[in-house]
Amino acid sequence: MSTPTRTVVTGIGVVAPGGLGREEYWKALLTGRNGITGITRFDASRYPSRLAGQIQDFEAKEHLPSRLLPQTDVSTRYALAAADRALADAGLGPGSPLADYDVGVVTSTAQGGFDFTHREFHKLWSKGPEFVSVYESFAWFYAVNTGQISIRNGLRGPSAALVTEQAGGLDAIGHARRTVRAGTRAVLTGGVDSALDPWGFASQLAGGLVSTSTDPERAYLPFDADARGHVPGEGGAILVTEDADSARERGAERVYGEIAGYAATFDPAPGSDRPSGLRRAAELALADAGLAPGDIDVVLADGAGRPDADRVEAEALRAVFGPRGVPVTAPKALTGRLAAGGGAADVATALLALRDQVIPHTAHTGSVPEEYGLDLVVGQPREAALRSALVLARGRHGFNSAVVVTAADTHN
Amino acid sequence: MAQLTLDDLRRVLIACAGENDDVDLSGDILDVPFEELGYDSLALMESAAAIEREAGISVSDDAVSDAGTPRALLDLINGAVRAA
Numbered sequence: 049m050s051t052p053t054r055t056v057v058t059g060i061g062v063v064a065p066g067g068l069g070r071e072e073y074w075k076a077l078l079t080g081r082n083g084i085t086g087i088t089r090f091d092a093s094r095y096p097s098r099l100a101g102q103i104q105d106f107e108a109k110e111h112l113p114s115r116l117l118p119q120t121d122v123s124t125r126y127a128l129a130a131a132d133r134a135l136a137d138a139g140l141g142p143g144s145p146l147a148d149y150d151v152g153v154v155t156s157t158a159q160g161g162f163d164f165t166h167r168e169f170h171k172l173w174s175k176g177p178e179f180v181s182v183y184e185s186f187a188w189f190y191a192v193n194t195g196q197i198s199i200r201n202g203l204r205g206p207s208a209a210l211v212t213e214q215a216g217g218l219d220a221i222g223h224a225r226r227t228v229r230a231g232t233r234a235v236l237t238g239g240v241d242s243a244l245d246p247w248g249f250a251s252q253l254a255g256g257l258v259s260t261s262t263d264p265e266r267a268y269l270p271f272d273a274d275a276r277g278h279v280p281g282e283g284g285a286i287l288v289t290e291d292a293d294s295a296r297e298r299g300a301e302r303v304y305g306e307i308a309g310y311a312a313t314f315d316p317a318p319g320s321d322r323p324s325g326l327r328r329a330a331e332l333a334l335a336d337a338g339l340a341p342g343d344i345d346v347v348l349a350d351g352a353g354r355p356d357a358d359r360v361e362a363e364a365l366r367a368v369f370g371p372r373g374v375p376v377t378a379p380k381a382l383t384g385r386l387a388a389g390g391g392a393a394d395v396a397t398a399l400l401a402l403r404d405q406v407i408p409h410t411a412h413t414g415s416v417p418e419e420y421g422l423d424l425v426v427g428q429p430r431e432a433a434l435r436s437a438l439v440l441a442r443g444r445h446g447f448n449s450a451v452v453v454t455a456a457d458t459h460n
Numbered sequence: 461m462a463q464l465t466l467d468d469l470r471r472v473l474i475a476c477a478g479e480n481d482d483v484d485l486s487g488d489i490l491d492v493p494f495e496e497l498g499y500d501s502l503a504l505m506e507s508a509a510a511i512e513r514e515a516g517i518s519v520s521d522d523a524v525s526d527a528g529t530p531r532a533l534l535d536l537i538n539g540a541v542r543a544a
Contacts, residue, residue: 113480113481114478114479115477115498118476181506182506183502
């Protein structure tokens with residue numbers, strides 16, 4: 049029996065609050081630069097929550113041709129820019145040796161094109177249906193990022209879109225790995241979201257999980273005794289995942305690491321006495337990677353930032369790794385929760401942590417309840433020998449996903 | 461309403477659907493297929509909708525999609541303007 053295809057990451061494109069681009073983002077995490085601020089995108093003064101992780105320095109026309117501007121939501125613009133960066137990083141930009149059916153696109157967005165649709169709805173109610181843009185037909189749509197990335201870059205390999213709320217970024221990466229294993233040389237994958245317009249933000253608040261704190265340093269505190277909800281953010285990451293042999297053959301400039309394991313589970317119905325599926329997702333992803341808990345050097349947690357959900361995650365981590373058995377961190381404290389972008393950005397973070405042998409800390413969190421039994425990295429980044437990382441993400445209403453990434457040279 | 465000129469059409473196309481970086485719209489493009497100018501049927505529908513609103517006319521989406529060149533689209537729209 050032949051060994052299964054190894055799927056490695058050869059390109060990273062990040063568009064996130066606090067850092068546009070891979071290295072800016074990484075530097076922001078390591079230096080604790082807070083991407084969470086008061087909302088400036090619209091007047092949020094009458095909203096019960098007024099903070100968000102906003103991308104501040106993104107001028108769409110600097111990143112995209114004018115043909116794409118009238119037809120894209122802000123989230124799709126981010127996705128296209130992140131994809132451009134990932135492809136360039138992987139040496140698969142213009143003139144790429146891989147083209148057409150060699151490369152697929154698998155992305156996730158949890159929210160679709162809220163901002164675009166908000167504007168079109170406004171035209172609909174105030175002026176009439178004939179004023180609504182024809183581009184509304186797809187600009188709102190969950191599959192639009194996959195489609196626009198595919199069209200812009202002429203990538204016609206097997207493609208898909210997944211929607212599992214905050215778990216979506218990891219599920220997309222898992223499906224990309226599946227696609228590479230089925231014979232596609234490379235797959236552009238990840239997740240990007242944005243819903244920070246008046247309607248999109250109201251919709252996020254309607255979920256009831258968003259912090260009402262007005263202090264950007266205290267509003268989102270994953271695993272803290274004072275956790276009180278999360279702050280929504282925007283952005284995410286797109287990665288180039290690639291067949292390891294194919295990457296070697298074409299002389300890929302760099303391999304950040306391997307997507308070594310993936311699993312997804314679903315929680316039991318509310319009120320059930322069965323436990324959350326998060327532990328099982330973590331264990332299945334480890335088994336898929338052929339690793340034991342002791343092989344994992346760091347966990348990038350979901351970090352919901354609510355006592356009930358934080359406790360469930362802490363329990364799962366204790367069950368898998370033992371009390372304080374592994375360093376845990378939630379660098380998303382600096383960006384807010386990015387919905388489908390969150391898991392993808394966390395995988396990028398994990399790969400950069402493996403590269404630089406340092407764990408970015410969970411900014412702002414200070415006091416972790418003793419009973420959580422967590423070795424949470426707080427205060428400052430922690431240098432450590434890192435060969436493998438587990439990334440967890442949970443989506444609203446029961447989605448649990450886990451990805452294991454290992455350092456590029458782990459298997460030789 | 462006055463007849464729509466090629467310059468008017470250029471302006472509306474760029475405003476509604478942008479322009480391709482590698483296409484020069486400024487020359488004699490009357491008979492250049494929209495496909496070569498970088499405009500698909502959605503771009504034409506979006507642009508036609510703006511013209512229809514401005515001129516108070518109505519043309520069918522199918523007819524707009526079938527107008528393969530700026531000349532054909534101008535003929536279609538100006539026919540509707542004359543009939544209005």
